[in-house]
Amino acid sequence: MTQRKAIFPADRQSIYEKNGYSAAIQSKDLLFVSGQVGSLEDGSPEPDFEKQVVRAFDNLRNTLEAAGCTFEDVIDVTTFHTDPENQLDAMMKVKDSVFKEPPYPSWTAVGVTWLAGFDFEIKVIARLPSETN
Template structure:
């Protein structure tokens, strides 16, 4: 496939270079964002539940911005949750970030473990489409 570009925002080089995945790939005007978890710029888990969800959205926002997109360009979101009882808190935080109409499609999935380590409670994967 031609025209693919890896999107690697500042501070996320480690995932590309050592873990071997792109935080996002841009193809034409579509941006495919890999699952973003609640780890900070030092690759450390953010432990507070709400703060971890916020950090995952901030990471999503940073990846989108590095690609030339914004949260308002998101058309599809898939979230993975280690405890579905966190959905009300997740939706409260989500609505702070994804509040442009029309709202994106959303799929929420329960998962045993995220980010390859215990402690992560949410992972956010998204697709954004830039205006022509």
């Protein structure tokens, strides 16, 4: 049986427990991060789209850090967009400030009709640095 370890960013475990899932699961040297959204401290959506994307990346950063990772450890990205055509420029601005140089992670963007009140969600797979696994 594969060993799994739940990862939670500081001060956010109750949000995940309330909804019955983990922020991330570590399995050997891989980290599978659940979709991160641009939520305010109370879990509600940030109303401004670009700020929502920034918050989603901040929440992702906090989850990665809780596992001993950084954005440099990310190998695969999936993003979900409620209005991709009109949101792409703002999302790319934030993405480019995080993933600044090659090699970039693989990336899949998906248009969706519903994200529980949010307009953007990002999930990733990262490889843990060898000293953390």
